[in-house]
Amino acid sequence: KQEVTQIPAALSVPEGENLVLNCSFTDSAIYNLQWFRQDPGKGLTSLLLIQSSQREQTSGRLNASLDKSSGRSTLYIAASQPGDSATYLCAVPSQGGSEKLVFGKGTKLTVNP
Amino acid sequence: DAGVTQSPTHLIKTRGQQVTLRCSPISGHKSVSWYQQVLGQGPQFIFQYYEKEERGRGNFPDRFSARQFPNYSSELNVNALLLGDSALYLCASSYLAWTPSPGEQFFGPGTRLTVL
Numbered sequence: 001k002q003e004v005t006q007i008p009a010a011l012s013v014p015e016g017e018n019l020v021l022n023c024s025f026t027d028s029a030i031y032n033l034q035w036f037r038q039d040p041g042k043g044l045t046s047l048l049l050i051q052s053s054q055r056e057q058t059s060g061r062l063n064a065s066l067d068k069s070s071g072r073s074t075l076y077i078a079a080s081q082p083g084d085s086a087t088y089l090c091a092v093p094s095q096g097g098s099e100k101l102v103f104g105k106g107t108k109l110t111v112n113p
Numbered sequence: 114d115a116g117v118t119q120s121p122t123h124l125i126k127t128r129g130q131q132v133t134l135r136c137s138p139i140s141g142h143k144s145v146s147w148y149q150q151v152l153g154q155g156p157q158f159i160f161q162y163y164e165k166e167e168r169g170r171g172n173f174p175d176r177f178s179a180r181q182f183p184n185y186s187s188e189l190n191v192n193a194l195l196l197g198d199s200a201l202y203l204c205a206s207s208y209l210a211w212t213p214s215p216g217e218q219f220f221g222p223g224t225r226l227t228v229l
Contacts, residue, residue, distance in 0.1 A: 004155070034217065043117075043203055044156070044220035089155055099146055099207060100169050101218060103155030 002027045002094050006104035013080055014112050021075040021107045023090035028068045035064055035075050036089045038106070044089065048075070080111045115140070117206050117221035125227045126194050134189045134224045138206030144168075145187040146218065147179055148203040156203055162187055191226075199228045 003026045013019055023033070032051045036044040048064040050057040050073070057064045063076040073090060087108045091101040118137045126132050138145050144163045148156035161169035162181035176192045185206075191198055201223045207216035 032217075036220070041201070041225065043119075043222040044205075046217060046219055049217040091155070094158075099144055099161050099163075099216070099218065100158040100171065101146075101148075101156070101205075102158075105153070105155050 002030075002092060002102045004090060004092060004102050004104040006088075006090060006107050008107060009105065010108040010110075012110040012112065015080060015082060017080050017111075019077050019080055019109070021077070021088050021109070023073040023075070023104055025071045025073075025092050025102075027095070028071050029095070030068065030092045032093065033064075033066055033073050034091050034101070035062075035073075036091065038087045038089060040087075047088075077109075080109075082111045082113050085109055085111050117204055117219055119202075119204050119221040119224050121224060122222070123225045123227075125229065127229050128194055128196060130194050130228075131190065131192045132194060132226060134191075134202050134204075134226070135186065136189070136204030136206075136221060137186045138204075139208075139219055142206035142208050142219075143185050144207045144216070145181055145185065146205045146207075147187070147189045148205065148220075149173075150201045150203060150223075151199075159189070194228045196228050199226060201225050 035047040050066045061078040087106040089106040091103045094100045146161040147159040150156040158171040160179040165181045179189045181187045203223045204221045205218040207218045
């Protein structure tokens with residue numbers, strides 16, 4: 001059974017700092033991994049989808065890396081801004097033919113001005 | 114282009130009642146999935162539908178049911194509501210369904226259900 005863990009659960013940083021969010025998964029046989037952003041009480045915004053054949057994926061100030069063999073992904077945010085404050089979730093598809101995503105509990109990021 | 118839309122935005126029900134939540138996928142997307150998210154947790158998978166057929170079911174009781182219509186929109190029904198059903202219900206759509214791998218999923222804004 002796939003399980004996803006995100007560490008830390010919460011993170012508070014000053015504006016301008018570079019930061020790394022961590023995601024680990026127990027079953028390394030994944031097809032892809034998706035990072036999402038969620039603002040309080042809102043839906044999920046897809047940030048990056050990284051395929052199992054890729055090592056990295058970049059979008060603006062965001063960079064996601066994937067190491068299947070170790071069951072880990074990181075989301076790197078450069079030059080953080082107060083508008084980056086949100087909960088960040090990672091998710092992987094489970095096996096079995098459906099598009100069920102298994103999520104971590106998320107990391108709540110606060111960027112202080 | 115419109116994203117995934119969900120209605121209603123908020124809903125308040127009492128225990129024992131029934132509720133229907135609605136979702137319209139992104140134009141051209143044929144796969145719709147439903148998730149339940151309680152406060153402080155990641156979303157939990159409830160159902161996936163592709164081309165009007167159920168492709169996956171999560172560990173939820175039979176009080177939860179869903180269907181997909183010919184226009185690919187979907188409804189989630191929950192009967193005999195319990196206090197524990199209070200949550201944010203999220204709908205996600207994707208274009209590809211395991212062709213050859215799971216597609217990127219796009220989520221709607223959610224429906225906040227409160228059961229009193």
